[in-house]
Amino acid sequence: MIQFEHVVKKYGDATVLDDISFTIEPGQFAVLIGPSGCGKTTTLKTINRLIEPDDGTVRIDGDDISEVNRVQLRRRIGYVIQQIGLFPNMTVAQNITVVPKLLKYSKEDCDKIVHDMLEMVDMPYDQYAHKYPSEMSGGQQQRIGVLRALAASPPIVLMDEPFGALDPMTRSALQDEILHLQKKLKKTIVFVTHDMEEALNLADVIIFMENGKITQMAPPEEMLKNPANESVKNFLGKHIAVDDPSTLTAADFLRTNVVTVDSKKSLRTCTAQMMRSNVDSLIVTDENDKYIGTVSVEDIKSVSGDDLRVADVLKNDRETFRVDDDAKRCFDKLLSTKDNYVIVLKHDDTVAGIITKTSIAKALAERLWG
Amino acid sequence: MEYLTKMIDLYGESLLRNIGIHLLYVFASVSIGFVLGLTLGILLYRSEKYAKIILPVLSVFNTIPGIVFIGILFLYLGMKPATVIIALSIYAMFPVLKNTFVGLTNVERRYIEAARGCGMNNRQILFRVELPLAIPTIIGGLRMATIYTVSWSVLAAMIGLGGLGEFIYQGININRNDIILLGAIPAAVLAIALGLLIDVLQRKVTPRGIRKELNRR
Amino acid sequence: MSVSIILEHLLMVVAAVFCSILVGLPLGIASYFFTRVRRIILFVADVLQTVPSLALLGIIMIFVGAGKTTVIIGITLYSLLPIVRNTYLGLSEVDPGVKEAARGMGMSRFYRLMHVELPLAFPIIFTGIRIATVNAIGTVVFAASVGGGGLGAIIYKGIRVMNMKWIAFGTLSLMAMAIVFDIAMGGIETRLNRKFSGPSN
Known part of the structure; x- marks a missing residue:
């Protein structure tokens, strides 16, 4: 005390x-x-x-x-x-x-x-x-x-x-x-x-x-x-701002400043990017900025070879969401997996942003006491 | 060839002796100067009030040429090795003191705050955090001290106390270039070699975690 | 024992530092431009400063003979390190944003160096010149041993004949000279720095 x-x-x-x-x-x-x-x-x-x-x-x-x-x-x-x-x-x-x-x-x-x-x-x-x-x-x-x-x-x-x-x-x-x-x-x-x-x-x-x-x-x-x-x-x-919970969509909770990496980049560039932005995983996009998967430090560590590219290790086993999907679906997903965030895409498949657990806290607070 | 054997016959022994004397002066004065400089540097760092007065006074003293120190001590103490060693020790002390102070002062606040927050007392902060982080700078001071001392030890010969300066003075006096070189070249080599030795030492004693930062500088 | 000895001393210092700037500035710029020669240039300058002053003067004297020329050459070499190093440091520490902006505006390499990089690096280069000058004032004392005169001569003479007055005159003049130069040039340095750091500081 x-x-x-x-x-x-x-x-x-x-x-x-x-x-x-x-x-x-x-x-x-x-x-x-x-x-x-x-x-x-x-x-x-x-x-x-x-x-x-x-x-x-x-x-x-x-x-x-x-x-x-x-x-x-x-x-x-x-x-x-x-x-x-x-x-x-x-x-x-x-x-x-x-x-x-x-x-x-x-x-x-x-x-x-x-x-x-x-x-x-x-x-x-x-x-x-x-x-x-x-x-x-x-x-x-x-x-x-x-x-x-x-x-x-x-x-x-x-x-x-x-x-x-x-x-x-x-x-x-x-x-x-x-x-x-x-x-x-x-x-x-x-x-x-x-x-x-x-x-x-x-x-x-x-x-x-x-x-x-x-x-x-x-x-x-x-x-x-x-x-x-x-x-x-x-x-x-x-x-405090009041929002009708039933109309909340994924777009309302986006963190838009996410770090992405092009799939053609070398793993070394990718690691450097992670270091620079202090993150453990990056969202991977193709040359048209369309989402194709994620790559994490673990993925990179599990392989070796200098000429490997991001495309060789990326994973696309994550469920993604659209900006107008019901926010609740994103939260359910987030709570039921170990991942720290879910990925939200625009309609042209480019990355809109991510939703994290912090977003949930905010949403619940607003829902209950807004 | 004949000339070389003649030179070695004539001067070989005294060259070795004078290198030995020169090294002795350097080693003794740098050791004393380093201990003094380190101690005083830490003390001044810990008492900012005095540092503000004492550091400028010291830097004024530092502008007195070494020859004057040796000369005046010679007048009072006479022709003894102690004269040279005392004068050079004081000289060797300046750069070590200054670098110790600067090195400690430059340790970032956050490390000291973290150390204090961890519950270290002042002594522990000094030995576990501040000194290890200041080591590269302190050794830099040691390097300067050593090189200066090799240089000023040449002056010992001026008052008849040997060392490599003996050949230089003698050569100049009797106008013999080879005798000048006999003193100048070993003295130069000695300074460069000791400088490199300390560079190696610096790399060895710098904590691994801050070596990268050092290289970047 | 008079003012002329002080002037003699000062003349050698100024001449040597001037020569050292003439040689050192281009070498510093070269170190900044060419990574490969940087190590060599800085190493040589470092070695030159490491060599005991009297030994360096003795070696030069063999080629040039006793006198002021020997002293000036010796002190020039001796002063190179701070000038070369600070020129290199000053240039490489110019804000990368400013360098990029200059390049983006289409300035040529030489124009950028003369109009952007060197002016911005000048405060640090000036620090190098100050260090070189103050060091030179002390080192020129050795001139006496190679027939160059100056304040060293009077100190040597004083020690030899045990004349405290001469020793004191030489020493005090030297100290005063070193301190005056250090403070005056330090003052210019502060003003230069203030000019470049702008009103935000």
């Missing part, structure tokens, strides 16, 4: 935190949101004492943290930052075991942690444990960033816009993973974002801040139903 009691923080004349009080229950996923400069990151950083408040008390499980040794405190709190901050001089395994090593875990325990952690996010140990951060994509790096925070099983994890620098597809995949991890590990998570969609998708409770004060603290559904004031309403924006 995290309790803020009348916490104040000032920088010169500016009051960044203005008498903040709230409580986050154990196992809750709390999301801090608000316009830039509202104090959300400051609030987060007072929890692991990267920032010391000028007044008031922060308690964890009842103990005043200003009386706990700062360094000891941080070892019991996971911390993930937007800039990822994996130590470039250490391998993945070394990065993950930074905190366990600080806590003097045995070598065997550390080894086991690395194995368990990588397994949790489906990154094979043999393939990744001894890589350096510079050898991985941004999405993979931030997965390791999250694992590093979880490695010593801290009951509390702080995340400061952890997915802010990632592309939309990787971002929603990581959101799904973090939700999954939280369900499984029952951590108390405090998460800072400025993206309302992300907040609605992840939060048990949203804390909306403005000018160093809490404007509203409520579960997502409550916030959507009764936004406390205009600025909360503005932030919720399109998520």
Whole structure:
């Protein structure tokens, strides 16, 4: 349990935190949101004492943290930052075991942690444990960033816009993973974002801040139903907009900024494209931009040969949808498979976009409380 | 051919001795200078307040030519190897100190914040994150220190303390080109060889994960 | 012991740095244009700076004889590295967007170099010239050993006859010269940088 009691923080004349009080229950996923400069990151950083408040008390499980040794405190709190901050001089395994090593875990325990952690996010140990951060994509790096925070099983994890620098597809995949991890590990998570969609998708409770004060603290559904004031309403924006669910089509939920690759391209170009856009799979098109399948990192890894082209490894076993198909059909499909997204085509078979699980959350929210 | 055997007979032994003396000066002063420079560099990095005053003062001192240091120390300490070693150690210290400070200062904030968030104390952050990331720059300072020292060690001969400068000064004085080369060429080779050696060292001690970044630069 | 010695010293520095710019700038541009010669040029410049100054001067003296010419040639070679390296660095760090725009507008290779790339690279090149100049002020001290005179001569003489006044005069003049050049050229550098980074910075 995290309790803020009348916490104040000032920088010169500016009051960044203005008498903040709230409580986050154990196992809750709390999301801090608000316009830039509202104090959300400051609030987060007072929890692991990267920032010391000028007044008031922060308690964890009842103990005043200003009386706990700062360094000891941080070892019991996971911390993930937007800039990822994996130590470039250490391998993945070394990065993950930074905190366990600080806590003097045995070598065997550390080894086991690395194995368990990588397994949790489906990154094979043999393939990744001894890589350096510079050898991985941004999405993979931030997965390791999250694992590093979880490695010593801290009951509390702080995340400061952890997915802010990632592309939309990787971002929603990581959101799904973090939700999954939280369900499984029952951590108390405090998460800072400025993206309302992300907040609605992840939060048990949203804390909306403005000018160093809490404007509203409520579960997502409550916030959507009764936004406390205009600025909360503005932030919720399109998520409140009413739509007749029966008329919703796939087109209403499209992410249109998808990365595609021409089937004639070499696998090397394709891999480079994946690295560049931080994604694990690409949609494959022919020379007329028409959809012909998908290609994933796994597909590429399973073959060898320099002269292979995308056309040689692509898969077209996915069911695709049209832009005017009923949205619900897409969601059913998405929920019933392991894929992170379904593909939506225009009538000329060119790619219109994709629908992800984040889109579902949005749709359900609008359907229920719009 | 005859000339060569004659030269070797006449100067072979003293050439080897002077290379040895030269190397001794370089090795002793660079070792002392490196330890001093590294320590002071870390201390200054940790106390920004003093760094702002001390660094400019040091760079002013750095403009004093090595010959003056050696000369003045010679006047006070006399003709001892210690005179040369003390002067050169101070000289070797400057680039190491400066590069240590710069290398540490250039470590990106995010790594330090991540380290602090992980619960490392200042000492752990220094040894596990900051120093490893600053190593390429620090070794760059060591390289400069070494090359400068090889160069300034030539001056030892000016106050009669041997080293390869002995041949250069002697050659200039008695107007014998071959004697000048006898000192100049080994000194040049020594500097280049030590420079290359340190390049290899730099590649060896740079953590693998940041080597790529280094090559890109 | 007078102002003329300072001027003598300064003359050798300026002459050497000037020659070094004349030689170094084209070499830096060549390194930027031709990947193959880049390694060789930078390696040679690096080696030249690695060779102990007095050894370099001694070797040159054998060919040119004692005197100021030897000093100027030696310091020219010695100053090449910062100028060549910074010319190359400056040119390669010009914003690729700007380079592409220039190419897109149909400028010829030479025109692009003269009107876009070199002007934009100039602040970094100037830094190289500053480093070369300040280094040269210190290195010209060795001129005394090869009959070139300058402030080194008075320091040598001072040490030999244990005259602290001469040593102090030589040293302080040198320090002042190095500091004045460093600060003055540093100031120009800051202004150059401000000019190019525009109002956003």
